[in-house]
Amino acid sequence: MPDTDLQQRKILVTGGAGYIGSHTSLALLEAGYEVVVLDSLVNASQEALRRVELLVGRSLTFIEGDVRDRNCLDRLFSKHDIHAVIHFAGLKAVAESVAEPLAYYDTNVNGSLTLCQAMQAAAIFRLVFSSSATVYGPDAPVPYREQMPRGWPASPYGASKAMVERVLEDLCAADSRWSVALLRYFNPIGAHESGLMGEDPRGIPNNLLPFIAQVAVGRRGRLGIFGSDYPTRDGTCERDYVHVMDLAEGHVKALEHLGSSGSYAYNLGTGQAVSVLAMVNTFQEVSGKEIPYDVSQRRQGDLAAFWADPTLAFDELGWQAQRNLDDMVRDTWRWQAANPHGYSAE
Ligand code: NAD
Ligand code: UD1
Numbered sequence: 001m002p003d004t005d006l007q008q009r010k011i012l013v014t015g016g017a018g019y020i021g022s023h024t025s026l027a028l029l030e031a032g033y034e035v036v037v038l039d040s041l042v043n044a045s046q047e048a049l050r051r052v053e054l055l056v057g058r059s060l061t062f063i064e065g066d067v068r069d070r071n072c073l074d075r076l077f078s079k080h081d082i083h084a085v086i087h088f089a090g091l092k093a094v095a096e097s098v099a100e101p102l103a104y105y106d107t108n109v110n111g112s113l114t115l116c117q118a119m120q121a122a123a124i125f126r127l128v129f130s131s132s133a134t135v136y137g138p139d140a141p142v143p144y145r146e147q148m149p150r151g152w153p154a155s156p157y158g159a160s161k162a163m164v165e166r167v168l169e170d171l172c173a174a175d176s177r178w179s180v181a182l183l184r185y186f187n188p189i190g191a192h193e194s195g196l197m198g199e200d201p202r203g204i205p206n207n208l209l210p211f212i213a214q215v216a217v218g219r220r221g222r223l224g225i226f227g228s229d230y231p232t233r234d235g236t237c238e239r240d241y242v243h244v245m246d247l248a249e250g251h252v253k254a255l256e257h258l259g260s261s262g263s264y265a266y267n268l269g270t271g272q273a274v275s276v277l278a279m280v281n282t283f284q285e286v287s288g289k290e291i292p293y294d295v296s297q298r299r300q301g302d303l304a305a306f307w308a309d310p311t312l313a314f315d316e317l318g319w320q321a322q323r324n325l326d327d328m329v330r331d332t333w334r335w336q337a338a339n340p341h342g343y344s345a346e
Contacts, residue, residue: 010034010080011255014067014115015088016060017044019199020130020188020247024086025060026052026197027248028255035060036080038067039089043202045343051196067111073118084126084258086251087115090160093206094301097157108160109167116171125177126258128251131165131184133240133269133306134158142273143309146184146265154301165265172263179261181254186240186269186308188247190328191335198335199244200342208279209241209328213336216289223291225276227298232305236276240269240307243323243331253317269308270321282325287333 011028015021016037022044025035029052037049037060046062053059061080065072067089076082090108091097097104112129119127135158136144137151150162165182172178189209191198204220205211214220228235250268257264274282280291313319323331 009083010036012036012038012076012080012082012085013088014038014085015044015090015130017041017046017048017062018088020185020244021086021088022048022052022197023192023244023248024088024251025049026056026192027245027252029056029058029060031252036063036076036082037061038063038065038072038076040064040066043091045200047343048197048200055192055194055196068107068114070114070118073115074121077118077122077124082122082124084128084255085115085119085124086128086255087112088130090130092157094155094157095206097155097160101156104156104160108157109163112164113167116167125175126179126255127168128181128183128254128258129164129168131182131265132158132161133184133186133267133308135162135165135184136306138303140306142305143271143307144184144267145309146267146312169263172261176261178263179258180263181258182263182265183250183254184265184267185247186242186267188244189241189332190243190245190323191331192245193331193334195331195334195338198332198339198342200339208276209332212280212283212291213332215291216283216287216333217336217340219340221292223280223293224296225280225293226296226302228295229298230304232275234275234277237302238273238275238305238307240272241274241279241325241328242269242321243328246321246323250313250317250319253319257317264316266313266317266319267308267310268313268319269310271308271310273305273307274325279329282329283333286326286329287337
């Protein structure tokens with residue numbers, strides 16, 4: 001049976017200072033939970049958490065630490081009565097994972113193993129895991145459905161997500177006390193509607209929306225569109241973009257649903273595919289800024305088009321994306337225009 005009495009309980013959010021984690025921490029506080037964030041700040045700023053507190057008018061507990069540090073986790077679990085864990089902490093740059101596979105397997109796989117070992121020792125068995133649509137692998141038919149088998153993702157990053165899903169399934173099969181949600185995100189974009197929080201990538205952005213936003217705000221000259229000869233409506237790749245606040249609310253729903261023994265995978269996407277050119281056009285319309293671009297070669301590893309069948313998350317979690325493409329782009333632009341250098345004051 002789903003647990004309906006989770007509010008006022010303490011949730012550990014690993015990687016909670018990051019892009020999706022900070023928005024989810026805000027949604028958790030707004031829903032009445034207490035939040036403990038564990039983050040090494042390797043790819044985040046504590047300023048994001050300050051803004052969460054400012055927006056919600058409540059404080060959270062921040063612990064700077066590494067999810068691979070068992071002693072740190074043991075101390076955390078003995079000090080705080082944690083009801084459930086949402087595990088975002090990890091590395092996520094696909095190309096970097098090809099160049100540095102050991103770092104990615106260590107952080108994403110070993111980090112998850114260490115977390116589960118510490119949770120088990122502390123008798124905490126409720127977990128929401130940040131997975132990805134990449135686990136369906138390059139050969140899966142669209143739309144992606146949860147009952148399809150996992151594929152073999154091309155990158156170490158994708159493989160690390162598929163491996164952790166398998167570990168969590170095995171753990172649930174071996175011990176019925178575990179209750180795990182595997183949330184497979186499609187392409188998260190957007191920002192909190194206040195414009196105070198958003199995505200703040202370090203260095204040159206790998207992902208489409210942050211790159212477009214930085215061109216619009218004058219930090220980059222031109223967008224490179226990676227290929228226009230795909231078998232899609234306009235020749236550019238199509239993706240299922242989902243607003244980060246919809247995603248955050250999906251985590252709250254998944255948390256509320258935890259309680260049944262076992263592991264459950266859910267797609268968090270809109271079910272709609274949007275091309276790169278359509279995204280550029282929408283951004284120009286919404287922001288009023290021109291986005292100069294060049295079409296370059298395909299990026300290695302890119303798939304032509306994929307999108308979610310989000311039916312299961314609706315049927316079982318009662319979750320459905322509420323925000324449309326204009327909302328996603330408008331909120332991205334509000335954040336980027338008000339914070340041209342992200343959370344840093346430069
Ligand atoms: P992010 O980099 O903004 O957040 C990850 C956070 O984890 C950062 O705050 C970082 O400092 C922290 N972290 C990294 N290694 C750590 C460690 N060893 N110990 C403690 N903290 C550590 O990324 P995000 O976009 O918010 O993604 C969150 C999760 O969702 C990641 O696991 C990512 O793989 C997954 N995901 C993201 C996307 C996406 O497009 N953003 C898509 C699918 C899945
Ligand atoms: C990428 C990862 C995926 C990961 C996801 C979220 C790859 C191959 N895949 O997905 O595993 O889960 O990020 O972090 O890296 N594009 C451009 N120009 C740019 C940037 C992107 O044309 O400067 C295009 C890409 O070719 C793609 C689309 O925009 O078709 C979206 O790209 P991106 O935001 O990087 O997401 P994915 O490639 O879908």
